[in-house]
Amino acid sequence: MLKLLxxxxxxxxxxxxxxxxxxxxxxxxxxxxxFRIVGIAVGGVxxxxxxxxxxxxxxxxxx
Numbered sequence: 001m002l003k004l005l006x007x008x009x010x011x012x013x014x015x016x017x018x019x020x021x022x023x024x025x026x027x028x029x030x031x032x033x034x035f036r037i038v039g040i041a042v043g044g045v046x047x048x049x050x051x052x053x054x055x056x057x058x059x060x061x062x063x
Contacts, residue, residue, distance in 0.1 A: 011018035 007018060007021070010021065
């Protein structure tokens, strides 16, 4: 909701820039999508490594 209000404020103050932002947003989103996918993959690998490292401690604690 805040983004919409900020965009409306920008539209009132400088409508060409607001329209440019509205048109450019999908292209920027598509450009950043591979970086998000890599971030999710790296996060998953780090969670896996953490789980593997803490597994012996969890097994000993369960005994």
